[in-house]
Amino acid sequence: xxxxxxxxxxxxxxxxxxxxxxxxxxxxxxxxxxxxxxxxxxxxxxxxxxxxxxxxxxxxxxxxxxxxxxxxxxxxxxxxxxxxxxxxxxxxxxxxxxxxxxxxxxxxxxxxxxxxxxxxxxxxxxxxxxxxxxxxxxxxxxxxxxxxxxxxxxxxxxxxxxxxxxxxxxxxxxxxxxxxxxxxxxxxxxxxxxxxxxxxxxxxxxxxxxxxxxxxxxxxxxxxxxxxxxxxxxxxxxxxxxxxxxxxxxxxxxxxxxxxxxxxxxxxxxxxxxxxxxxxxxxxxxxxxxxxxxxxxxxxxxxxxxxxxxxxxxxxxxxxxxxxxxxxxxxxxxxxxxxxxxxxxxxxxxxxxxxxxxxxxxxxxxxxxxxxxxxxxxxxxxxxxxxxxxxxxxxxxxxxxx
Numbered sequence: 001x002x003x004x005x006x007x008x009x010x011x012x013x014x015x016x017x018x019x020x021x022x023x024x025x026x027x028x029x030x031x032x033x034x035x036x037x038x039x040x041x042x043x044x045x046x047x048x049x050x051x052x053x054x055x056x057x058x059x060x061x062x063x064x065x066x067x068x069x070x071x072x073x074x075x076x077x078x079x080x081x082x083x084x085x086x087x088x089x090x091x092x093x094x095x096x097x098x099x100x101x102x103x104x105x106x107x108x109x110x111x112x113x114x115x116x117x118x119x120x121x122x123x124x125x126x127x128x129x130x131x132x133x134x135x136x137x138x139x140x141x142x143x144x145x146x147x148x149x150x151x152x153x154x155x156x157x158x159x160x161x162x163x164x165x166x167x168x169x170x171x172x173x174x175x176x177x178x179x180x181x182x183x184x185x186x187x188x189x190x191x192x193x194x195x196x197x198x199x200x201x202x203x204x205x206x207x208x209x210x211x212x213x214x215x216x217x218x219x220x221x222x223x224x225x226x227x228x229x230x231x232x233x234x235x236x237x238x239x240x241x242x243x244x245x246x247x248x249x250x251x252x253x254x255x256x257x258x259x260x261x262x263x264x265x266x267x268x269x270x271x272x273x274x275x276x277x278x279x280x281x282x283x284x285x286x287x288x289x290x291x292x293x294x295x296x297x298x299x300x301x302x303x304x305x306x307x308x309x310x311x312x313x314x315x316x317x318x319x320x321x322x323x324x325x326x327x328x329x330x331x332x333x334x335x336x337x338x339x340x341x342x343x344x345x346x347x348x349x350x351x352x353x354x355x356x357x358x359x360x361x362x363x364x365x366x367x368x369x370x371x372x373x374x375x376x377x378x379x380x381x382x383x384x385x386x387x388x389x390x391x392x393x394x395x396x397x398x399x400x401x402x
Contacts, residue, residue: 001122001123001124001126001127001130001153002120002121002122003092003120003121003122003123003132003134003151004118004119004120005090005092005112005118005119005120005121005134006117006118006148006182006316007047007112007113007114007116007117007118007119008085008086008087008112008136009181009182009183010043010047010083010084010085010086011181013083013084013085013086014035014036014083014084015081015082015083015084016030016031016032016033016036016081016082017030017031017079017080017081017082018030018031018044018076018077018078018079018080018082019031019065019078020078021075021076021077021078022044022072022075022076022077022080023075024071024072024075025071026058026068026069026070026071027062027066027067027068027069028044028066028067028069028082029065029066030065030066030067030082031065032064032065033061033063033064033065033066033067034064035084036057036061036067036084037057037060037061038057038058038059038060039056039057039140040056040057040084040085040140041054041055041056041057041084041085041088041138041139041140042054042055042056042057042067042069042082042083042084042085043082043083043085043114044072044076044080044081044082045076045080045081045114045115046080046081047083047114047117047177048114048115048116048117048176048177048178049115050115051074051076051115052114052115053072053073053074053114053115054085054088054111054112054114055069055070055071055072056069056070056088056139056140057069058070067082085114086136086138087112087136087137087138087145088111088112088137088138088139088140089109089110089111089112089136089137089138089139090108090109090110090112090119090134090135090136090137091104091108091109091110091134091135091136091137091144092104092105092108092121092132092133092134093105093132093133093134093147094123094126094130094131094132095130095131096127096129096130097129098129098131102133105121105123109137112136117175117176117177126153127153128153128154129153130152130153131150131151131152131153132150132151133147133148133149133150133151134147134148135147135148148315148316148317149162149315149316149317149318150317151317156316156317157319158325158326159319159320159322159325160316160317160318160319161186161189161313161314161315161316161317161318161319161320162316162317163325164185164189164320164325164328164329164332165182165185165186165316167326167329168185168329168332168333168336169185171329171333172333172336172337172340174336179336179339179340180336180339185332185336186313186314188331188332188335188336189313189320189328189329189331189332190312190313191331191335192327192328192331192332192353193310193313193320193322193328194310195331195357196310196322196327196357196360197309197310199357200361200364201229201230201307202230202232202307203307203360203364204363204364204367204368205321205322205323206229206307206308206309206310206321207232207305207306207307208305208306208307208308209303209304209305210225210228210303210304210305210306211225212301212302212303213289213301213302213303213304214298214299214300214301214302215295215297215298215299215300215301215302216295216298217268217294217295217296217297217298218268218294218295218296219294219295220261220290220291220292220293220294221278221288221289221290221291222288222289222290222291222302223284223286223288223289224277224280224284224286224287224288224289224304224306225286225304225306225308226285226286227286227308227309227311228286228287228304228306228308228309229306229307229308229309230306230307231251231277231289231304231305231306231307232305232306232307233248233249233251233305234248234249234251234275234289234302234303234304234305235247235248235249235301235302235303235305236249236272236291236300236301236302236303237300237301237303238270238271238272238300239300240270240297246301246303247387247388248386248387248388249272249273249274249275249291249387249388250273250274250275250386250387250388251274251275251276252274252275252276253276254276254278256274256276257274257275257276257290257292260273260274260292261292261293266293267293267296268293268294268295268296269293269294269295269296270295270296270297270300271293271388272291272292272293272295273292273293273387273388274291274292275289275290275291275292276290277289277290278290289302289304308321322360323360323363324356324359324360326356327352327353327356327357327360330349330350330352330353330356331349331350331353333345333349334346334347334348334349334350334353337349
């Protein structure tokens with residue numbers, strides 16, 4: 001089994017270039033040694049190119065144009081780039097089953113291979129039940145990075161960033177990141193998600209049952225979840241004595257809610273009638289769910305059903321909720337082809353992306369369903385059947401009012 005460790009992106013790191021050819025020794029003549037200090041690890045050469053190699057500064061730069069280093073293995077010509085490395089090693093862990101514990105391979109951390117785009121580790125004993133994760137290590141700072149997403153033996157799923165990036169690179173013929181970085185590709189994937197979300201904020205694949213919120217006695221407002229986009233409905237589970245009823249709370253506008261809640265001396269009640277949504281603030285950007293009346297009892301279930309936002313794709317293990325992930329790839333490919341000045345290919349992939357959006361719309365109608373009648377009779381007092389609960393058998397109400 002070959003495990004691929006993606007080398008860190010160093011394109012934005014501190015950088016200089018050789019001002020003279022290097023053949024041997026412990027001195028590098030560079031355009032500028034500014035910002036380099038004793039103990040830094042550096043890469044001499046472009047990432048992914050043969051003979052690019054890591055060394056470290058063994059002393060404070062002797063001049064503004066000289067670096068004192070550990071001797072290099074290869075000769076390097078004038079103009080060769082020199083990058084500061086935040087991470088020079090990696091630690092790879094494995095587990096043999098999904099329920100197993102993580103174990104680091106021996107001789108870890110070990111050196112990253114910057115003469116390729118990725119570092120490979122081979123495990124001849126691994127089976128299809130194995131999974132892996134890794135993190136980077138800085139010898140200079142004696143510090144580790146966060147762990148990567150776990151990688152299974154079967155590889156990334158088709159909805160994952162890792163899979164999509166690999167497919168995009170194959171299509172645009174850029175396996176070595178000479179045209180575009182992974183970071184830029186991921187930005188295009190997020191742009192595609194944003195376009196899809198901007199067209200419709202109630203896609204069926206974003207619909208979800210939220211985590212149950214516990215009521216707090218005398219409290220009307222509750223934080224909405226971090227991925228909240230648009231509310232569908234809110235259930236309230238009332239439990240008292242022999243009654244255990246879950247029902248829909250009626251949604252009303254902010255103005256209507258403020259009218260209903262105008263009596264500041266109104267008492268609390270577990271017969272929740274209305275809810276409304278208020279926008280977020282610095283304390284909770286997602287917004288707030290307000291109930292009326294305020295619950296009387298703590299610990300009752302408030303259950304939001306909502307459409308989530310498209311969460312950003314940040315790491316290789318992140319998965320898009322879009323059911324046709326290839327459309328994100330097509331959008332990214334169209335943008336990359338624009339960069340490469342291949343206009344006809346850029347237009348073709350952009351057209352495919354737009355066609356797939358239309359396909360999503362057709363799938364939406366199939367999933368949600370469309371009414372076949374102009375109107376439908378719902379009987380008398382339909383709100384009373386759709387929202388609220390019957391109070392006839394409620395022990396608490398009997399105690400209070402009878």
